Amino acid sequence: MSTAGQWVLLAYRIPRQPSTLRITVWRKLDRLGVARLGDGLVALPADARTREQIDWIAEEIGEMGGSSTVWLAAAGSAAQERAIAAEMRAARAAEYRAVLEQAEAAARARPGERSRAWKRLQAELRRIGRRDYFPPAEREAAQRAVRTLAGTGTGAGAGEVAR
Amino acid sequence: MRWATRPGVHIDRAACAWLIRRHLDPEPEFVFVDDPASVPADATPFDMRGAELSHHGGDCSFETILRRYDLDDPVLWKLAEIVHEADIDDERFDAPEAPGVDVILRGLSMICDDERVLEITGPLFDGLYEFHRRALLLGREPA
Structure with a gap:
């Protein structure tokens, strides 16, 4: 997958309790290999599959009483993107x-x-x-x-x- | 009836379309829209964010449709395991066909449009169904 491209971002908030919900989402995101950009903010290189997977997790977060938004974005500089890719x-x-x-x-x-x-x-x-x-x-x-x-x-x- | 789903059809949507045609609506008309907000008023959306016939509680849309319409045919539930693993790949089921079906669908989406994908995958799912129907009856793999 190429760099200097489009990324799909998920910004999310999940209720603190019960903690099993947070763990479920964490595990799913881990499984997808997301980059963690910050607290409740993860990213993946965007393609049809990753966009769909992120969409479903967003949907699930909503069903468990949390909230989220899905974004398509590009890094502000190639260096930032390289750093995320390196991580x-x-x-x-x-x-x-x-x-x-x-x-x-x-x-x-x-x-x-x-x-x-x-x-x-x-x-x-x-x-x-x-x-x-x-x-x-x-x-x-x-x-x-x-x-x-x-x-x-x-x-x-x-x-x-x-x- | 009209049914709406997202374009760029992959395994779950192709399998749902097949299921709809075989079990819910013999003459379905499928429309493809990018945004859940642009679903025509007279169409039932599936495998789209916010739709009832969609992913729920760890189920893929194919499983959701089976549940919502009380389709309890064990062969369909066997296909559901394959669709679930090809779509979600969370190892909930042992479905060795899943990686192959996933690749076939991804390849098809590269060479033809959505209508054609649904056309081609009809016989594919018919075959999968027949194979697993016989396997279930025989209690082993059919020839």
């Missing part, structure tokens, strides 16, 4: 590093365990990939490490081989 890239890099470490640990495990770790980490890579708007160098290493697990898993069932 998002660093957040994903940390997630890829965690996958890499787990894959390396699993490579030393028994075949059955290794094959389970492979499936789990593959799903995790897919999750990270969906919120990875500015791919860091760590992505490649993590993908490679997870692929390596597949090649060595003798405990793989028929379904796994078919993939």
Whole structure:
């Protein structure tokens, strides 16, 4: 996804109690990989998918008694945008590093365990990939490490081989 | 009847349109509007912010329509799991078809307009329905 582009912003307020509502929204926003610009203000690079996802979260915030507005915006300067993109890239890099470490640990495990770790980490890579708007160098290493697990898993069932 | 939704149709709207045609209204007319405020007075909006037939409480619009119209066919609820995961991707259900269906719909939206997407996805959902209907009857994957 390109920089110097349009962003979708969500400005929101959620009632303090019950705190489960705030946590639900936090988790959903985390899952989308938003940049946190401030208290109750998050951003994502705008495309059809991110705009829709932000819209639905806005709707849900309204249903839980909160309030929100959705904006389309561009950064005031390229430097600001680069800084936000760098933060998002660093957040994903940390997630890829965690996958890499787990894959390396699993490579030393028994075949059955290794094959389970492979499936789990593959799903995790897919999750990270969906919120990875500015791919860091760590992505490649993590993908490679997870692929390596597949090649060595003798405990793989028929379904796994078919993939 | 007239039904309104947002342009740039993706999985949830395509599946809702199919569901409407198969189960609610054999001759639906779909209109596409960007803004919930521009929904024609005689049209029922779906999968749009503020609409009753939309995302609610973690459900996607397809699930909401099934609930609102008391459609309790288990095969439709099986399709709902696929639509939910392709649309929301929150791992509430195990729907291995979802990533594939998601990519197919995203690709279609790149090469054709919304009317055409609805036209093409009709048989797609018919096929998915038939597959899962047989799977449910057999208790295993059909040939």
